[in-house]
Amino acid sequence: MMAEYILAHDLGTSSHKCTAFDRHGRIAASASLTYPTHIGHGGEVEQHPSDWWHAVAVTTRKVLDKITPTSIAAISFSGHMMGGCPIGKDGTPLRASLIHADTRSTVLERYVFERVDKDLFYSATGNRIDSHYPLLKMLWLKENEPEIYRSTAYFLQAKDYLAYRMTGQLGVTDFSDASLTGIYNVNEAAWDEAILRELGLEPELLPEILPSASIIGPVSQAAAHETGLLAGTPVVLGGGDGACAAVGAGALEAGDGYINMGTTAWVSKAVRQPLLDEQQRVFTMCGQDADSYHALGTMQTAGAAYEWAVKVIGGGISYAQAEAEASRVPWGSEAIIFLPYLLGERSPIWNPHARGLFFGLDAGHTRGHLLRAVMEGIGYHLRSIADCLDPDRKVKAYQVIGGAARSQVMQHILSTVLETPIRMNEHTVEASSLGAAMMGGVAVGWFADYNEAKLHMLSPGVSCQPDKRGSGVMRKGYLLQQRLYEKLISEYDVLAELKQEWNKQLSQG
Numbered sequence: 001m002m003a004e005y006i007l008a009h010d011l012g013t014s015s016h017k018c019t020a021f022d023r024h025g026r027i028a029a030s031a032s033l034t035y036p037t038h039i040g041h042g043g044e045v046e047q048h049p050s051d052w053w054h055a056v057a058v059t060t061r062k063v064l065d066k067i068t069p070t071s072i073a074a075i076s077f078s079g080h081m082m083g084g085c086p087i088g089k090d091g092t093p094l095r096a097s098l099i100h101a102d103t104r105s106t107v108l109e110r111y112v113f114e115r116v117d118k119d120l121f122y123s124a125t126g127n128r129i130d131s132h133y134p135l136l137k138m139l140w141l142k143e144n145e146p147e148i149y150r151s152t153a154y155f156l157q158a159k160d161y162l163a164y165r166m167t168g169q170l171g172v173t174d175f176s177d178a179s180l181t182g183i184y185n186v187n188e189a190a191w192d193e194a195i196l197r198e199l200g201l202e203p204e205l206l207p208e209i210l211p212s213a214s215i216i217g218p219v220s221q222a223a224a225h226e227t228g229l230l231a232g233t234p235v236v237l238g239g240g241d242g243a244c245a246a247v248g249a250g251a252l253e254a255g256d257g258y259i260n261m262g263t264t265a266w267v268s269k270a271v272r273q274p275l276l277d278e279q280q281r282v283f284t285m286c287g288q289d290a291d292s293y294h295a296l297g298t299m300q301t302a303g304a305a306y307e308w309a310v311k312v313i314g315g316g317i318s319y320a321q322a323e324a325e326a327s328r329v330p331w332g333s334e335a336i337i338f339l340p341y342l343l344g345e346r347s348p349i350w351n352p353h354a355r356g357l358f359f360g361l362d363a364g365h366t367r368g369h370l371l372r373a374v375m376e377g378i379g380y381h382l383r384s385i386a387d388c389l390d391p392d393r394k395v396k397a398y399q400v401i402g403g404a405a406r407s408q409v410m411q412h413i414l415s416t417v418l419e420t421p422i423r424m425n426e427h428t429v430e431a432s433s434l435g436a437a438m439m440g441g442v443a444v445g446w447f448a449d450y451n452e453a454k455l456h457m458l459s460p461g462v463s464c465q466p467d468k469r470g471s472g473v474m475r476k477g478y479l480l481q482q483r484l485y486e487k488l489i490s491e492y493d494v495l496a497e498l499k500q501e502w503n504k505q506l507s508q509g
Helices: 049-063 104-115 118-125 134-144 146-151 158-167 175-179 193-199 221-227 241-248 303-313 319-327 367-389 408-418 431-443 450-457 468-507
Strands: 005-011 015-021 027-034 045-047 072-079 085-087 154-156 172-174 208-210 215-218 234-240 257-261 265-271 283-286 293-299 337-339 357-359 398-401 422-424 462-464
Touching: 005 049, 005 158, 005 241, 005 431, 015 049, 015 431, 027 049, 045 049, 049 158, 049 221, 072 158, 072 241, 072 431, 085 146, 085 158, 104 134, 104 193, 118 193, 134 146, 134 154, 134 193, 154 158, 158 172, 158 215, 158 221, 158 234, 172 175, 172 234, 175 208, 175 234, 175 241, 175 283, 234 241, 234 431, 241 257, 241 265, 241 283, 241 293, 241 431, 241 450, 257 367, 257 408, 265 367, 293 367, 303 319, 303 367, 319 367, 319 408, 337 367, 337 468, 357 468, 367 408, 367 468, 398 408, 408 422, 408 462, 408 468, 431 450
Parallel strands: 005 072, 072 234, 172 208, 257 398, 398 422
Antiparallel strands: 005 015, 015 027, 085 154, 215 234, 257 265, 265 293, 283 293, 337 357, 422 462
16 A cells, blocks of 8 residues: 555643644544643653653554554654653653753753853843753753763653654754754754853753754664554654644744644744844744744743633633623623733743733623633733734734634634734644644655645635724723733732742641
């Protein structure tokens, strides 16, 4: 049988999905599996690589119940980014991986600031100094678990470990994952040895950087035995989920914009060169190659804020009912403004102490008003990121992907708040998987380049235009949200101190 599918593995924050795509982007089979996340005290958020690989093996076998191993042209990967997984020389994980949400290294931020100028750091890496980045995770391990650090051969990202398990090829990564480590120089397209030197980190612990469409080896006999795949099948490196999502959204040319609406959210714009914002509100990520760049800003709680609202305010009503109630409320939620900072906020305010707020409540407001206000508050904040990336408003339309994008109310709010059309293609939820499959298709010669892959594998979907009746109200709501936050900045520090005191009393009984 002719090889007719790319098998895309997409390792998300809470679950893994394996999907077989054909040359036209159609899904032949798909399977998913959740895996545990350990959340401890002091910012600990860990996952074990063995759970990732178990999910890959199980979902692969489920997909192979529907298609044959001989029909697979290649395997490709997408995975969550900004982790720190120390791997020994024999390929064994030396401990659980500190994933992107792990912030225990916050205590080391001052140490880095004392040795590396924050402006020089940003101009070199296109990123801020922040505990989410692998750079600080490496430093934390060196200081707190020195024996593990000394035994480490490579610090790997999630999809790089999976690629190793599939092939036995240890010590490679792609440009997208490298660019969000805090150690990659976007101007030189290489690891920044000056940063490594200043912080006393060894460059040999970092993997070789390759384009996403690189065949790194064949499926090994061991991996074939565990997954049911055919030994010798080409394995493509793939990319971080952000880069795969950009490819899967079709954001390939400079000026293409997209929004990922998941538990967290981000607004992204493809750019010709790294976008270095004077106020460092947004950051730069490489795409599938060294010379492809995306400027983006990340929102901490987008879908998570709406999920919270449905659960807490809605009392556990269905999402369909929440959607129906919110849809009956007029634009502006009848003068309620919601600040969606339930877990602090990243772009563009970078304030870990920021917290949520409803402003303007009166006795006439209903549950539907609050639910819609949360959705509009999410939209307002995404507009604040979009304005940093596209101040001249040159993006003609935003492609929207992710599970939260399925809400029609959210679609209309986003388009109207952004004052820009939005589009959703057929695989809105599977964009990262589709992007990984497109990388695989380019690698094995299905397509000459990514534009040809886009032409064949992306199907145009629905579009949503801004509502002219609501645009004026939403513009005023957006500006009011911005002013409210500015007035509360100093109060958030007081709130953080109060919370710290409360936690201390709680721990003392």
